[in-house]
Amino acid sequence: MSLENQELRKAGLKVTLPRVKIYQILEKAGEGDHFSAEDIYKLLMGMGEDVGLATVYRVLTQFEAAGLVSRHHFEGGHSVFELAREEEHDHIVCVKCGHVREFTDPVLIERQNEIAKELGFNITDRTLYLYGVCADGCVES
Structure with a gap:
């Protein structure tokens, strides 16, 4: 079982292709990288994945509720996301x-x-x- 599948299951989320793909994008991000829903949507489109923007928003909201991601509001209310980390920063x-x-x-x-x-x-x-x-x-x- 892959790491992202384990993380999704631990968070109580069903393993679906959109969730796995979005988790993988966040997981592969460099330290300090923060993605908006639109950024993730564009990356998925570039990978040939057929995942709608509404699905990306929904998955990110589910990830936030499950404690998998942190949401930040940096630029005038524009939300960006990163994988939740235990280390305070x-x-x-x-x-x-x-x-x-x-x-x-x-x-x-x-x-x-x-x-x-x-x-x-x-x-x-x-x-x-x-x-x-x-x-x-x-x-x-």
Whole structure:
């Protein structure tokens, strides 16, 4: 049984061709790659797969509900997805070209935990997006 089939079954999802193909695209993405539903749809079309855009949206929503993917809203509400990872990480986004970089900073994570504790909160989830302009070679899209 393939890894993606195992992951889908563990998440309580029936193994279907569209789910497997979409999971494979997300799994093969490089670290820091984030795909919109439209990006995934275009990749599937390029692979000759007959999967509609509505199906891609539905599968991504199912994956998110099952904890398989994380959804981010980087560019004015434009949703992008990545496979969910146990490692906590944050994102910095170029406001000109949309390039996204991931980073992990244990000191920053610890400081957020300290702030939450000082304010009487237990953190259940965290998201940090930093916005700026690429230092070198930014080309506005």
